[in-house]
Amino acid sequence: MNRRQFLLGLGVFGLSGLNYAGYKYWPDAGLTNPCLSAMPDALAQHPLMQKIWDGIDASKVWDSHVHLVGTGDSASGVWFNPNMDSYSHPILKLQKQFYMNGVCAEDGNVDASTVERLLSLHAEMPAGYKSMLFAFDWYRDAQGRPLTEQSIFYVSNHYASKLAQLYPQYFEWVASIHPYRADAIDALEQAKAEGARAIKWLPSGMGIDPGSAKCDAFYKKAAQLDMPIISHTGRESAVQGGDQSFGNPLKMRRALDAGVRVVLAHCASHGEDVDLDHGNQRVKSFKLFERLMDAPEYQSLVFGEISAITLINHAWVIHSILARPDWHDRLLNGSDYPLPGIFPLINTRQLNQLGLLEDAHLPFLHALKQYNPLMFDFAVKRLMRSKNNSFANSVFETRKFFNHSHASSRS
Numbered sequence: 001m002n003r004r005q006f007l008l009g010l011g012v013f014g015l016s017g018l019n020y021a022g023y024k025y026w027p028d029a030g031l032t033n034p035c036l037s038a039m040p041d042a043l044a045q046h047p048l049m050q051k052i053w054d055g056i057d058a059s060k061v062w063d064s065h066v067h068l069v070g071t072g073d074s075a076s077g078v079w080f081n082p083n084m085d086s087y088s089h090p091i092l093k094l095q096k097q098f099y100m101n102g103v104c105a106e107d108g109n110v111d112a113s114t115v116e117r118l119l120s121l122h123a124e125m126p127a128g129y130k131s132m133l134f135a136f137d138w139y140r141d142a143q144g145r146p147l148t149e150q151s152i153f154y155v156s157n158h159y160a161s162k163l164a165q166l167y168p169q170y171f172e173w174v175a176s177i178h179p180y181r182a183d184a185i186d187a188l189e190q191a192k193a194e195g196a197r198a199i200k201w202l203p204s205g206m207g208i209d210p211g212s213a214k215c216d217a218f219y220k221k222a223a224q225l226d227m228p229i230i231s232h233t234g235r236e237s238a239v240q241g242g243d244q245s246f247g248n249p250l251k252m253r254r255a256l257d258a259g260v261r262v263v264l265a266h267c268a269s270h271g272e273d274v275d276l277d278h279g280n281q282r283v284k285s286f287k288l289f290e291r292l293m294d295a296p297e298y299q300s301l302v303f304g305e306i307s308a309i310t311l312i313n314h315a316w317v318i319h320s321i322l323a324r325p326d327w328h329d330r331l332l333n334g335s336d337y338p339l340p341g342i343f344p345l346i347n348t349r350q351l352n353q354l355g356l357l358e359d360a361h362l363p364f365l366h367a368l369k370q371y372n373p374l375m376f377d378f379a380v381k382r383l384m385r386s387k388n389n390s391f392a393n394s395v396f397e398t399r400k401f402f403n404h405s406h407a408s409s410r411s
Helices: 003-012 016-025 047-053 090-102 110-123 157-166 184-193 213-225 249-257 285-294 315-322 325-330 348-353 361-371 373-383
Strands: 062-067 078-080 130-134 153-155 171-174 199-201 229-232 262-265 272-274 282-284 302-305
Touching: 047 361, 047 373, 110 130, 110 373, 130 157, 157 171, 157 184, 184 213, 213 249, 229 249, 249 262, 249 285, 262 285, 272 285, 282 285, 285 302, 302 325, 315 348, 348 361, 361 373
Parallel strands: 062 130, 130 171, 199 229, 229 262, 262 302
Antiparallel strands: 078 153, 272 282
16 A cells, blocks of 8 residues: 555545555554454463453453444344445445454454454453444434435344344443434333343434433433433534534533433544533633533533544544543543554554554554554553653543433442
8 A cells, every 4th residue: 555545545534634644653553454363372481461450350340331333234233334435425335344444343243253252352351341332323304214324334233132142241232322212212221121231322423413402301211221422423424414513512401401411422632613611712622621620510411532532633642541540430442443443543653643542552452452442452551651641540430420320429
């Protein structure tokens, strides 16, 4: 692959703003995932492997952000927009190719092979480790009707729930319910009854304005059921289209004011939003995330989620987050799988140059990335340091947050 093709690949995930400066982020482990299996003993027993799990109770580690990927070739309820297979939409087509490589999909057997890959990755994790599998609702109009032409992909609640039931040693599940749906309250109650641990929203990609009064009934019921909402904040690059302003962290205040526990995915670490409190000037979305995290009235309700912060266009924020140990009891780790399996998106050399990883970490991480992207993502975050600050163990031991039975503080 030449320089021009690599930069096109960056553009697939909204990284084209790096322009030719992006060349210095040439993938540290190659462009494509080799999908290696059976991690060698030398890697599994590596001293750094022991270090990343030191002091961690794996039975309390629930990866809070894992996407299911498929094509519906097994009647799974998974759907991709047909434009992602069309040469008339080259960016979408290339994006799908990256996703399929990231999950090690087999042509003609995509649904089953991607699940098999997830199972094999989890079998290499310490006993008790789990992933929270995300459903993903349609993009919907103001009346809550699905608009397939504006949707990029869809994953049914039934499919996510079914996998969690089939493999309870490895998976929990997170429902996705658009609040404008006529049946939103019934769907929320059903998801809770079927064991869903939370609700997943991507506001721009689903057509949800979290600050709209249309969400009020949903928020009231979510608070009653103590169902947290994990909502994307900041700019969305991976799922094209929609209204980017819906990802403004301040729009989640409506949910917080209704008593809903809210998880601000990615800590709003990418992009800019309008500062709704100060003259509508545009500021970094992360600044608005900081404001919510520091608001005294929301200390028991608002949480940050650190998935995707190691991506090359998000990594600038890591020093700032590590410098806030007072937040760490309200931070949740997630991998945003399959993104760690899409090799160009995370560059350990960049993290090293930022002073977050030591030179000695890189060979271990490079090898680990080839075999197990989930373990790789966990290892990167466990090894990162900034002025002697690192993520507290509680950031990774997320189970207690999702087992919480009262909308109060994490304890």
